[in-house]
Amino acid sequence: MKRVLSLVVPLALLFTPGCMIAPVVPPGGLLYTNVSAPLDTDAEESNVGQKSGMASASSILGLVAWGDASTTAAAQNGGITTVEHLDYRFLSVLGIFQKYTTIARGK
Numbered sequence: 780m781k782r783v784l785s786l787v788v789p790l791a792l793l794f795t796p797g798c799m800i801a802p803v804v805p806p807g808g809l810l811y812t813n814v815s816a817p818l819d820t821d822a823e824e825s826n827v828g829q830k831s832g833m834a835s836a837s838s839i840l841g842l843v844a845w846g847d848a849s850t851t852a853a854a855q856n857g858g859i860t861t862v863e864h865l866d867y868r869f870l871s872v873l874g875i876f877q878k879y880t881t882i883a884r885g886k
Contacts, residue, residue, distance in 0.1 A: 811872055818865035818881070828864060828885035832857020835880040853883035861886045 805814040834853040836846030854862050863885040870878040 805869075807869075807871070809874075813868075813870050815866055815868045815882075818867050828859070828861075830857045830859045830885060832859055832883050833880050834883075835878055837876070837878045839876055841874075841877075848879050848881045850881060850883055853881045854885065857883060857885075859883055859885040 805816045807814070832853045832855065834846075834848050834856055836844060836848040838844035850862060850865060853865075854860075862883050865884075866882040868878075868880040868882065870876075870880075
């Protein structure tokens with residue numbers, strides 16, 4: 780029994796999705812996914828700021844990836860000095876092409 784547990788527990792941890800710790804985990808599709816969700820959940824919906832900026836990172840086949848999807852890049856792209864709210868958008872087509880976009884809103 781100990782031998783079985785010593786094999787099962789590491790495998791269970793290996794296949795536990797890391798994204799489960801995100802504030803909101805929207806549904807994902809195996810063939811196609813195009814979803815948006817908040818990165819922070821403490822902002823009031825009416826206080827999301829007047830300016831908006833986006834920054835993206837992409838990958839192909841999980842073999843090559845490029846881009847800067849940081850909060851700093853999104854804020855700079857929108858001319859934002861005070862970030863009040865963050866969202867993200869995730870696009871995946873057949874797992875071949877994936878794109879992650881950070882959306883910053885603020886002043």
